[in-house]
Amino acid sequence: MSNISKEDYLRVIYKGLEDSEIVSPSMVAEHLNISNAAVTDMLRKLTKEKYVSYEPYRGIQLLQKGRSEAIKIVRRHRIWETFLFKVVGLPWYQIDEEAENLEHSSSDELIDRLEMILGYPDFDPHGHPIPKRNGKIPKQNKSFPLAKLNAGETACIQKVNDYNKELLKYLYESKLMIGNRLKVIEKRKFDDTLVIQIDKKQLIISEKISKNIFVEKIK
Amino acid sequence: MSNISKEDYLRVIYKGLEDSEIVSPSMVAEHLNISNAAVTDMLRKLTKEKYVSYEPYRGIQLLQKGRSEAIKIVRRHRIWETFLFKVVGLPWYQIDEEAENLEHSSSDELIDRLEMILGYPDFDPHGHPIPKRNGKIPKQNKSFPLAKLNAGETACIQKVNDYNKELLKYLYESKLMIGNRLKVIEKRKFDDTLVIQIDKKQLIISEKISKNIFVEKIK
DNA sequence: AATAATATTTAAGCGCGCTTAAATTTAAAT
DNA sequence: ATTTAAATTTAAGCGCGCTTAAATATTATT
Ligand SMILES: [Mn+2]
Ligand SMILES: [Mn+2]
Ligand SMILES: [Mn+2]
Ligand SMILES: [Mn+2]
Numbered sequence: 398m399s400n401i402s403k404e405d406y407l408r409v410i411y412k413g414l415e416d417s418e419i420v421s422p423s424m425v426a427e428h429l430n431i432s433n434a435a436v437t438d439m440l441r442k443l444t445k446e447k448y449v450s451y452e453p454y455r456g457i458q459l460l461q462k463g464r465s466e467a468i469k470i471v472r473r474h475r476i477w478e479t480f481l482f483k484v485v486g487l488p489w490y491q492i493d494e495e496a497e498n499l500e501h502s503s504s505d506e507l508i509d510r511l512e513m514i515l516g517y518p519d520f521d522p523h524g525h526p527i528p529k530r531n532g533k534i535p536k537q538n539k540s541f542p543l544a545k546l547n548a549g550e551t552a553c554i555q556k557v558n559d560y561n562k563e564l565l566k567y568l569y570e571s572k573l574m575i576g577n578r579l580k581v582i583e584k585r586k587f588d589d590t591l592v593i594q595i596d597k598k599q600l601i602i603s604e605k606i607s608k609n610i611f612v613e614k615i616k
Numbered sequence: 617m618s619n620i621s622k623e624d625y626l627r628v629i630y631k632g633l634e635d636s637e638i639v640s641p642s643m644v645a646e647h648l649n650i651s652n653a654a655v656t657d658m659l660r661k662l663t664k665e666k667y668v669s670y671e672p673y674r675g676i677q678l679l680q681k682g683r684s685e686a687i688k689i690v691r692r693h694r695i696w697e698t699f700l701f702k703v704v705g706l707p708w709y710q711i712d713e714e715a716e717n718l719e720h721s722s723s724d725e726l727i728d729r730l731e732m733i734l735g736y737p738d739f740d741p742h743g744h745p746i747p748k749r750n751g752k753i754p755k756q757n758k759s760f761p762l763a764k765l766n767a768g769e770t771a772c773i774q775k776v777n778d779y780n781k782e783l784l785k786y787l788y789e790s791k792l793m794i795g796n797r798l799k800v801i802e803k804r805k806f807d808d809t810l811v812i813q814i815d816k817k818q819l820i821i822s823e824k825i826s827k828n829i830f831v832e833k834i835k
Numbered sequence: 836a837a838t839a840a841t842a843t844t845t846a847a848g849c850g851c852g853c854t855t856a857a858a859t860t861t862a863a864a865t
Numbered sequence: 866a867t868t869t870a871a872a873t874t875t876a877a878g879c880g881c882g883c884t885t886a887a888a889t890a891t892t893a894t895t
Contacts, residue, residue: 402852423872435853437874442851453873454861484703485729495726502717510704621882642842654883656844661881672843673891 398442401501404470405429406439407448408500410457411467415525416558419456428560465532472528473508474500475521480511482522489522489574490565523565524556524575524611543579544589544607551580552612564609572596573610617661620720623689624648625658626667627719629676630686634744635777638675647779684751691747692727693719694740699730701741708741708793709784742784743775743794743830762798763808763826770799771831783828791815792829 409428413420422436429436440457443449448463459467477496481487487495509530512518519535521527526535540555554577557568568574572595582599583592589604628647632639641655648655659676662668667682678686696715700706706714728749731737738754740746745754759774773796776787787793791814801818802811808823 399851421872422874431852432854433873434855434875438852441874481726485726485733487726487729491725495723498721499718502721504714506710507700507704507706507714510706514704618881640842641844650882651884652843653845653885657882660844 398439398446402439403443403448404466404501406436406443407459407463407467408470408474410449410459411464411471413457414459421456422451425457468528468532468534470500472530473503475525475527476508476511476515477503478521478523479515479518479527483515488569490562490569492522493559493565494562520575522575523559524554525559538613540611540613542608543591543593543602543610543612544604546581546584546591546607546612546614548581548584551578551615553578553615554610555613556611558609560609564606567606568610571600573600578615579612617658617665621658622662622667623685623720625655625662626678626682626686627689627693629668629678630683630690633678640673640675641670644676687747687751687753689719691749692722694744694746695727695730695734696722697740697742698734698737698746702734707788709781709788711741712778712784713781739794741794742778743773744778757832759830759832761827762810762812762821762829762831763823765800765803765810765826765831765833767800767803770797770834772797772834773829774832775830777828779828783825786825787829790819792819797834798831 406425406429409425410420413424413428422440423433426433426436440449440451443463444451446462447460448466449457449459451457474496477499478492481492481495482489512527512530517529518527520537524537526537528534538555543552543554546552554573554575556575557565557573559565573579577595579593579595581591581593584590585592589607591602591604591607593600593602625644625648628644629639632643632647641659642652645652645655659668659670662682663670665681666679667685668676668678670676693715696718697711700711700714701708731746731749736748737746739756743756745756747753757774762771762773765771773792773794775794776784776792778784792798796814798812798814800810800812803809804811808826810821810823810826812819812821
């Protein structure tokens with residue numbers, strides 16, 4: 398089993414479990430852009446080697462070995478993202494794509510040095526926690542999807558999903574980035590489209606987008 | 617044909633041609649740690665796709681397509697090496713190994729930014745020229761193997777071969793690095809072992825090592 | 836020129852990660 | 866309960882990059 402694919406599977410499974418209780422083969426297949434059959438195949442191998450356990454229709458579980466392996470690769474991914482953003486200066490919406498390759502091609506020694514240069518940050522530029530060298534995960538503020546906010550409420554962006562470059566580019570251009578404040582002006586009944594105010598401008602956001610932005614309410 | 621292996625083949629062939637007129641399948645096999653048969657196989661594919669041409673016992677030639685592809689990958693490799701050394705601070709003898717992986721995992725955009733941050737250097741930390749974005753190769757001072765220097769002569773180190781990490785580590789520990797001066801005290805007749813003076817210390821160097829260090833004579 | 840040594844190629848085969856298509860299982864709808 | 870829909874698994878097969886072993890071509894030695 399090549400490291401690259403093993404690492405990709407484990408990263409996707411781990412990230413899936415960060416967001417929801419259950420991760421299904423088809424979710425993994427979609428994120429890796431491969432067929433369901435390929436995922437089933439690989440899951441058998443990963444199960445045999447004690448990385449995961451899974452039962453059909455009950456989703457995939459990470460075993461200890463798989464979890465610690467996944468944390469390593471997620472750490473590499475997020476440290477690279479942060480380094481590319483802060484030191485190298487690549488655009489915010491481009492770092493995920495780039496890190497997805499670099500994560501497989503760097504020694505622990507290199508990653509540790511990058512982390513040191515960055516001053517041991519707790520979160521990456523999309524608001525996700527960066528696992529420490531010992532596997533510990535920095536604690537995040539509680540947050541929930543912007544989609545659930547109601548008219549009149551104000552919030553601060555804590556985290557965004559980085560599944561999709563087009564989404565990230567849109568968020569970037571709309572200044573919907575980590576730490577920024579926004580206020581919901583209106584929530585449309587029929588389709589839950591939001592009208593929000595950010596940076597003194599008004600913005601109309603579909604539910605498909607507001608589900609990918611995680612905020613903390615400000616009283 | 618996967619990018620990674622294609623790039624590795626082309627890089628090795630290109631580097632081989634930097635040093636000698638003829639590059640044979642077995643040389644490539646040795647550098648990539650694979651069998652001759654695998655190289656033959658790949659050469660057929662690379663020939664079919666117009667990257668190289670080769671005739672048995674006459675060595676491998678890079679065609680235009682292969683040469684420009686090779687230059688790109690060598691550029692990536694050497695920019696990474698320089699960045700890892702100067703900005704990240706990895707040890708001199710470790711950067712080649714690390715760059716050998718990173719070279720396959722970075723966009724042109726990233727490489728260009730690294731180059732900019734470094735101030736568009738002409739040479740990597742082992743003294744090899746870094747191809748420019750347009751494919752131009754910085755001109756090197758003429759140099760020849762330290763092995764050819766005679767007793768009493770003084771020289772400056774221009775370039776070292778970076779094929780082998782153990783060699784590099786030894787050179788590093790002996791301060792046999794780029795830009796340093798040395799003087800040949802004695803050249804032993806039988807085995808061409810050199811006794812040299814560097815940094816006020818004397819050092820005994822086998823021919824196997826002195827063949828991998830390239831110097832410019834100082835009058 | 837004949838022979839030995841060496842380099843290269845060909846042949847056969849293997850494991851991996853993937854594909855599509857068909858079969859099967861589970862869940863949802865009626 | 867039965868039918869329908871959806872998710873998953875199994876089956877068969879493919880291309881890639883590699884391996885070892887055998888065959889062949891080139892070069893060096895005598
Ligand atoms: Mn990846
Ligand atoms: Mn991210
Ligand atoms: Mn490489
Ligand atoms: Mn080098």
